[in-house]
Amino acid sequence: MSPIAQTFELARRDFTQRLKSRAFLLTMLFTVGIVLVIGPIIALAQGDDEARMIAMVGEQPAGSEQSIRLQSDLLEIDIAIERYGSLAAAEDALAAGDVAVVVNGTSELIFNEEPSLQLSAVISGGIANAERLIIADEMGLSGADLEELLFPVQFSERTIEPEETEEDDVKQVAALVGLMILYMSILIFGQFVMMGVMEEKQTRVVEVVLSRVRPTQVLIGKVLGVGLLGLVQIVALGGALIFTVTAADLADVDLTSIGIRFLGLLIIWYLLGYTFYSFVYGALGATISRQEDMQGAAMLPVLLIVPGFFFGQMALVDADMWIARLASFIPVWSPMVMAVRSTTGDVPLWEVLLAIVLIVLTTVVLVRLGGRIYRGAILKTGQRTKLSAAWRSAND
Amino acid sequence: MLVLDDLRKRFGDVTALDGLSLRAHPGRILGFLGPNGAGKTTAMRCVFGLVTPDHGRVAWDGHAIDAATKLRFGYMPEERGLYPKMKIAEQVAYFARLSGLHHDEAEAAASRWLEQLGVADRAESKLEELSHGNQQRVQLACALVHNPVVAVLDEPFAGLDPIGVETMADVLRELAVAGTAIVFSSHQLDLVADVCEDVVIIDHGREVLAGEVSELRRSSPTRYLEVEVDGRPWTREVPGLDSADTNGRHRYVLGRNADIAPILELAAAEGEVTRFSFEPPHLTDLFREAVQR
Numbered sequence A: 001m002s003p004i005a006q007t008f009e010l011a012r013r014d015f016t017q018r019l020k021s022r023a024f025l026l027t028m029l030f031t032v033g034i035v036l037v038i039g040p041i042i043a044l045a046q047g048d049d050e051a052r053m054i055a056m057v058g059e060q061p062a063g064s065e066q067s068i069r070l071q072s073d074l075l076e077i078d079i080a081i082e083r084y085g086s087l088a089a090a091e092d093a094l095a096a097g098d099v100a101v102v103v104n105g106t107s108e109l110i111f112n113e114e115p116s117l118q119l120s121a122v123i124s125g126g127i128a129n130a131e132r133l134i135i136a137d138e139m140g141l142s143g144a145d146l147e148e149l150l151f152p153v154q155f156s157e158r159t160i161e162p163e164e165t166e167e168d169d170v171k172q173v174a175a176l177v178g179l180m181i182l183y184m185s186i187l188i189f190g191q192f193v194m195m196g197v198m199e200e201k202q203t204r205v206v207e208v209v210l211s212r213v214r215p216t217q218v219l220i221g222k223v224l225g226v227g228l229l230g231l232v233q234i235v236a237l238g239g240a241l242i243f244t245v246t247a248a249d250l251a252d253v254d255l256t257s258i259g260i261r262f263l264g265l266l267i268i269w270y271l272l273g274y275t276f277y278s279f280v281y282g283a284l285g286a287t288i289s290r291q292e293d294m295q296g297a298a299m300l301p302v303l304l305i306v307p308g309f310f311f312g313q314m315a316l317v318d319a320d321m322w323i324a325r326l327a328s329f330i331p332v333w334s335p336m337v338m339a340v341r342s343t344t345g346d347v348p349l350w351e352v353l354l355a356i357v358l359i360v361l362t363t364v365v366l367v368r369l370g371g372r373i374y375r376g377a378i379l380k381t382g383q384r385t386k387l388s389a390a391w392r393s394a395n396d
Numbered sequence B: 001m002l003v004l005d006d007l008r009k010r011f012g013d014v015t016a017l018d019g020l021s022l023r024a025h026p027g028r029i030l031g032f033l034g035p036n037g038a039g040k041t042t043a044m045r046c047v048f049g050l051v052t053p054d055h056g057r058v059a060w061d062g063h064a065i066d067a068a069t070k071l072r073f074g075y076m077p078e079e080r081g082l083y084p085k086m087k088i089a090e091q092v093a094y095f096a097r098l099s100g101l102h103h104d105e106a107e108a109a110a111s112r113w114l115e116q117l118g119v120a121d122r123a124e125s126k127l128e129e130l131s132h133g134n135q136q137r138v139q140l141a142c143a144l145v146h147n148p149v150v151a152v153l154d155e156p157f158a159g160l161d162p163i164g165v166e167t168m169a170d171v172l173r174e175l176a177v178a179g180t181a182i183v184f185s186s187h188q189l190d191l192v193a194d195v196c197e198d199v200v201i202i203d204h205g206r207e208v209l210a211g212e213v214s215e216l217r218r219s220s221p222t223r224y225l226e227v228e229v230d231g232r233p234w235t236r237e238v239p240g241l242d243s244a245d246t247n248g249r250h251r252y253v254l255g256r257n258a259d260i261a262p263i264l265e266l267a268a269a270e271g272e273v274t275r276f277s278f279e280p281p282h283l284t285d286l287f288r289e290a291v292q293r
Helices: A003-019 A022-050 A064-073 A087-095 A115-138 A144-149 A164-202 A205-210 A214-249 A255-285 A291-318 A322-327 A333-344 A349-377 A385-395 B040-047 B088-098 B103-116 B131-144 B162-177 B189-195 B213-219 B261-268 B281-291
Strands: A052-057 A081-084 A101-104 A106-108 B002-011 B015-026 B029-031 B055-060 B071-077 B152-155 B180-185 B198-203 B206-212 B224-229 B242-246 B249-255 B272-281
Touching: A003 A022, A003 A214, A022 A214, A022 A333, A052 A087, A052 A115, A052 B029, A064 A115, A064 B261, A081 B242, A087 A101, A101 A115, A101 B071, A101 B103, A115 A144, A144 B206, A164 A205, A164 A214, A164 A255, A164 A291, A164 A333, A164 B015, A205 A214, A205 B071, A205 B131, A214 A349, A255 A291, A322 A333, A322 B213, A333 A349, A349 B088, A385 B002, A385 B281, B002 B040, B015 B040, B015 B180, B015 B198, B015 B206, B029 B162, B040 B180, B055 B131, B071 B198, B088 B103, B088 B131, B088 B152, B088 B180, B088 B213, B103 B131, B131 B152, B152 B162, B152 B249, B162 B180, B162 B189, B180 B281, B189 B281, B198 B213, B198 B281, B206 B213, B206 B281, B213 B281, B224 B261, B224 B281, B261 B272
Parallel strands: A052 A081, A052 A101, B029 B180, B029 B198, B071 B152, B152 B180
Antiparallel strands: A101 A106, B002 B015, B002 B055, B198 B206, B224 B249, B224 B272, B242 B249
16 A cells, blocks of 8 residues: 555545534534525615615605605615605504604604614705705706706815725625634644644554554644545535525625635635644644643644734735735735735735745645654653654654 | 564663564564563564664564555554544454555455454444453454554553453464464463463563573473472472472472482372472563563
């Protein structure tokens, strides 16, 4: 049997045993379930905003309804208008929550509990404009005269930076979600590797395994098996997220193409980041034999990864900020920061490739270093093994 | 043949192996004996590359042991350990696959070994659900599932009940008949004497006695005489004879060619001689003499 086939066999055991564990399945079902209901919930919440019904009662100037609709379009508020036969009927509808406001003639706006400044502005502005049009018509003013009278000064608008679009907003949200998923996944599955290594040492089974395969194979096999498990979870989570957001049609942009790019970036940077950190976790796991020592041993990778989360948030604000740009090349942080920059900004391809080359090279070095620590520590039971002692013992 | 040749290993100030050599032949069972800390486990780990000797070599059929050769060996370490939450049939098949068996072969071999070791009815149980003795049987199954050419077993009988000991001894004998070279360590010297053809006794990391058990006993210059008169141990002091009390037994220590007739006459003069045993040293005696403790 070739060493590669053995390594895959080791990975297969780790993958299938953990996949079959009740804890993993329940966690997976729970998180995917939560993600799947997010879309409908947001859509429902947005739906409430859209249903702002205006009840009209009594006399208003001709063209008032059309003018109110124009005002609402200008202020980007979705409204609907319904005319009621009596004030009592309109107030009943208001009390029942079917309408947001009652317009009583031209004298009174009636709200249920709290007046809405937006609705007041839309309605009063709309009715006032309708009245102005009538007066202008009576005075024999032309359309141009009226325009000049109503809008004597008009500003044009421009922005220094490209104007933010709805697509940018969607990308921002995607980048934030991606940052959180990457951060959590690298931590969680990295710690799975540490726990797996520690358990094999604690139960002494590792000596039986090492009588058949080399230590580095065991470590690589574990990283592969647990990593594949993480990939399954990321694809399931990311897929559920794209499905629910697209199905609920939460934005007027091409959510599917953004989603596929998001998932692609998530997978690439998860694989790179997880692989990098899992060798650190694996080597440290070999130095401990007890569950109680795990927290202390896991401290180092946590301290390394946490700044990456903050640099990722900086990149969310500005993908080209110098500190975020620099952090996106440093292998301990690039999985999160470059993922955010690539999602929100237009990062040149060479920058992405450079970050990938740097983390791959560093990981190759880590495999050797981690393998040596693992080899030197894995058969030493009892107290936590110091890294220096593990390093020296690797040739024993 | 498995050869360990002039192995030396130091861990800091501690000398674990100090020029140890041994040979294990196909089809024979070698008892690897020594007091605690003598270097047995270190030597066994050297066979599998778990410990790299500072000097000396380990070879199989004249060649250094590479990864492929190692896969033909079976190992049961002193520190028992398997996956507690994995079903035992899956577990044994997994180790068979790691040793190079194909999927179907591995499953068939796992079933066969679980059957042979009397735990087939627990094949679908998790390891942690089994008794200590049954876990030990599964451990042996994992070591032997790929029909190794060499089986290195560190204390395989420790913690087993008499039936378990009998089962395991039978398994080892069958393996040897099939051509496997077996090396095992144990502190149960009567059992070693019963199961092994050859022994190597080591102390402070080096060999102090080695050879065929029967030959070592036969060629020993010492003989032990045990006498009972009227059903009770005869403990009278005999001029010119040394005596030794071992494990509550009173024995006289004589040379191999000693004349025992006068002693029999002396005993007979005091009553009916119900036991008169003149025999070479047991393995326990050889061990004690070799390590001088």
